[in-house]
Amino acid sequence: MNDSKTDPADRGAQPAPRLVIDLAAIQRNYAALQRLAPGAQTGAVVKANAYGLGAARVVPALADAGCRTFYVAHTTEGREAREALAGREADIFVFNGFWPSELDSLREARLFPVINDLHQFHQLRELAPDLPCAIHFDTGMNRLGLGPNATQSLIDNPDWIEGLDVRQLMSHLACSHEPDHPLNARQLQRFARARACFPEIPASFANSGGAMLDARYHFDILRPGLALYGGHPAPGQDNPFEPAVRIEAPVLQVRRIAAGDCAGYGAIFTATHDMQIATVATGYADGLVRACGDGGYGRIGGVKVPIIGRISMDLTTVDLSEVSTPVEPGDWVSFLGEDVEPMAQAAHTITYEFLVRLGQRFQRTYLPGLPAAE
Ligand SMILES: Cc1ncc(COP(=O)(O)O)c(C=O)c1O
Missing domain, CATH: 2.40.37.10 (Lyase, Ornithine Decarboxylase; Chain A, domain 1)
Incomplete structure (x- = not known):
């Protein structure tokens, strides 16, 4: 003040x-993330109304800063993000996947569901193989995503993926806020192994904390939320992001x-x-x-x-x-x-x-x- x-x-x-919400600060935080991972693209997590700050204003500001990939949790949030983009081209992924009843809604707003289990994967193959999607591997968080057996099944049956429009492979770090936590390296190893079986598909692994880890964690596209809004992804280190x-x-x-x-x-x-x-x-x-x-x-x-x-x-x-x-x-x-x-x-x-x-x-x-x- x-x-x-x-x-x-x-x-x-x-x-x-x-x-008071400072859109230029959010844009500068976006640029700071780009500098942290110059070899990757930077996406933006705008779920929960852009972490409470207002997706209707934050999404266009990030698009102005060059962001072309957004992530939300719910289909309704994806629709809001699409509306906020007002015709500008960007991919929007829906973390929580889809219910068959939502397929029309996803298509209409051009939202891409994140596939979190094999049941959903086969449902998509059957009901909407043309709908672009992402596949989420759970590499150790045990929250959402294909677990080790499902991941192995997919690796053993690469033909399952043929005919699907898979735009991203992703996984989520459980402990990126603790850079030395041993789970970070274990998750990295599991994700790198799965990803190596589908090398042509872009990979997304790092949230805000992951962006602050070394370049092995960055893959093709960052997926930060908190850092954009000025939060401190790794307490104990200097915070490179502005309030x-x-x-x-x-x-x-x-x-x-x-x-x-x-x-x-x-x-x-x-x-x-x-x-x-x-x-x-x-x-x-x-x-x-x-x-x-x-x-x-x-x-x-x-x-x-x-x-x-x-x-x-x-x-x-x-x-x-x-x-x-x-x-x-x-x-x-x-x-x-x-x-x-x-x-x-x-x-x-x-x-x-x-x-x-x-x-x-x-x-x-x-x-x-x-x-x-x-
Ligand atoms: C799957 C997934 N990716 C990325 C993020 C962004 O994480 P952060 O806000 O720590 O950058 C979240 C946030 O909860 C998430 O659930």
Whole structure:
């Protein structure tokens, strides 16, 4: 936030909490991923409404940045992504596969299902062999994808794949956020082995954390989500990605409390000295998870203001002790931004969950992205 003071022009209306989403930062994060894996293409995972940030705006911004492959979880999300592309050409893969009743819908929006088991594979061969698809090998996560036996069956029967339009082979890393985890190398070895049997089909293995591993993990197309939105894929290392989202909420009241006074529901905070506090117009209804009251903080003009007491549905109280300039109602407090990781940690969760739970009542402000290069 550049300035914590309310613009006088805004004083007529009550300033509403807003979610500021920086499309240019998302585009720069896309470019940073491209630099990490210059030999690969970079796709974008835009499921769950682009991790809560708004697929209708994020998808075109990524397309402007050069992205031509998108991944969603559900067919409905794929339809939204296709609509957001407004006629621009791009492949959209649907991670959760397909139900036979969805085939028309997939065709209509030109969505490519990811095949996760042999039953689905044979169903596709029977019902829609012309529909482009991806095949997902489960190399050790035991979540979705062809397990070891199904993978071996496919390797032993390469003719099964003939006549199908398989556009990608993929697998997903369980522990890419821990670069030294031994499962990374085991998954890589299993994926490389399966992929070697179908060398002409492009392969996709690396999510955000995988993009930060060495080039052996990159294959033909990266599949990042979190890094695009400024999350830190490998905590403990420097984060090469910029924050792309922040909450800005106005101060409603400023008050002095004395040593021994409490603040908020349950009176769990008691002041140990006289202090100035502010009540801010955002709360857990906006996704400022109640648990992040313990250790979470906002910022006024860049200065940290720790959250004190319990976060309420619409209100959060912060400690102004470190702020040297006067604070008044209407001044802005920002949350998340560069602090999204510690806030998620304070809430005993991960940045992914924090982002997708951001509330719906915010006024959403999108900072513009760069236009597409001609
Ligand atoms: C199959 C698959 N690929 C890629 C991603 C993107 O992962 P990340 O957000 O860690 O980059 C996800 C996210 O959950 C996923 O489920």
